[in-house]
Amino acid sequence: MKLSRSALVLIVLLVLHAAFAQRNVSAERAWKPFFSAFRTAVKKRDRASLKQMMVPDFYFSAGGGDDSGDGDSRDEAFQFFSEPYTHGWKAFDKALAQGSVPIASWWDHGAKREYASRISPPAANIRTNIDRARVAWLAIFEFRDGRWYCTSFSECCD
Numbered sequence: 001m002k003l004s005r006s007a008l009v010l011i012v013l014l015v016l017h018a019a020f021a022q023r024n025v026s027a028e029r030a031w032k033p034f035f036s037a038f039r040t041a042v043k044k045r046d047r048a049s050l051k052q053m054m055v056p057d058f059y060f061s062a063g064g065g066d067d068s069g070d071g072d073s074r075d076e077a078f079q080f081f082s083e084p085y086t087h088g089w090k091a092f093d094k095a096l097a098q099g100s101v102p103i104a105s106w107w108d109h110g111a112k113r114e115y116a117s118r119i120s121p122p123a124a125n126i127r128t129n130i131d132r133a134r135v136a137w138l139a140i141f142e143f144r145d146g147r148w149y150c151t152s153f154s155e156c157c158d
Contacts, residue, residue: 027116027143034148035141039096045089047078050150055142059152061086077153091137092153095121103140116143124156133157 034053041049051074060077081088098121103113106127117140123129124138135156142151 024116026146027148030143030146030148031118035096035100038148038150039093042089042092042096047074050074050078053148054150055144058150059154061088061137061154081153088153091155092139095137095139095153098122100139100141101125113142117141118148130157 037049038053040046041053054074054077056072056074058073058077060073060080080086081092100118100120101122103117103119104125104127105112107119119125120139120141121135124135129135133156137153137155139153140151141148143149
């Protein structure tokens with residue numbers, strides 16, 4: 001029996017939709033325990049735990065990056081957060097205390113993100129708040145390979 005092209009396309013779309021929906025269900029189920037553990041680790045300044053919950057190419061303010069050349073920018077981020085002039089740890093606590101929401105599509109100019117993503121604080125998900133710098137700091141999280149990770153924490157709009 002021959003399948004028409006439209007039937008074949010419909011089947012492929014249904015399979016892709018089911019796979020995407022399953023990923024979102026897994027991401028949503030994993031979010032609350034991750035976010036709770038992440039907030040606790042930030043409050044305790046538990047760098048070892050945080051490293052497990054952050055991507056190695058973590059983006060942070062001040063154009064920070066991998067100064068040591070070891071392929072990992074998390075230690076540099078921790079150092080930046082600890083500088084007295086940044087108040088980064090306090091800012092992280094404050095942003096996370098406000099919760100998080102799924103990231104809006106305008107962040108990627110309407111393109112679909114490769115990963116399920118969330119942003120904290122929720123006010124950072126409103127474009128006018130970003131355009132008018134009403135949010136001091138923001139964190140972005142992505143669900144990759146069956147786990148949540150924090151991918152960036154930066155001052156708004158740098």
